[in-house]
Amino acid sequence: MPLVELPLYWVVILDIAAWGVFHMAASAACYYMPARWFSAPAGLYRIRNWERGGRFWQKYLRVKSWKHLVPDGAAMFQNGFAKKQLQQQDAGYLGVFVLESRRAELTHWLTILPGALFFLWNPLWAAWINVFYALALNIPIIILQRTNRARLERVTARRKPDR
Incomplete structure (x- = not known):
């Protein structure tokens, strides 16, 4: 049962708004974060061995076959990459x-988090639809960022001279 009960049409309007x-706030927050926060391939951004x-991702989700369908969010900002x-x-x-793909990945992780808030004013079934929406919209983009970044990290590692 939601904390706040609203007529369904208000729930839909509130959800869309x-x-x-949430999308704009996550995008703006990450856009203005210093580049140095994304410079190291550690923690969240480290490509795992199993990847x-x-x-x-290419073998099991065929990323190359759908990546052209994913819009580039860079156009939202004047100097977007x-x-x-x-x-x-x-x-x-x-x-x-590579750095900007880490920024994009964080943006999409942050966009998923507010999904839990929809339980405050949505009926249970609608709240779960919103959680599904957050996952369905953002997980593919996270996977795409990780796929591209892994490939680019391999290329740049091969180009670096041995020290």
Whole structure:
């Protein structure tokens, strides 16, 4: 039972508005975070061994077959970094691309979190629909970011001279 009971049409309006606010807030928050926060491939951003350099996602979810359907959120911000396709091949650009893919991944993780708030004003069935929406919209983009980043990290590691 929701904490606040509203007529269904208000619930729908509130849900749409709330998701708009949550998407924009997560995007803006991550956009303004310092780049140094995304510079290390540690913690959340570390590609795990089981991901096999992104090949796991391609093998089981066929990322290449649907990645063209995913919109690039860079257009939301004046100086957003486009990640739809590589613009250059030099190491500096690839490093920025990797960093920005970490920023994008965090943005989508943060966008999932508010899904729990929908239990406050939605009937149980509608709250679960909102949680499903958050997962269905964001998990594929997280997977895409991880796949691309794993591939780029392999490429940049091969290009670095031995020390």
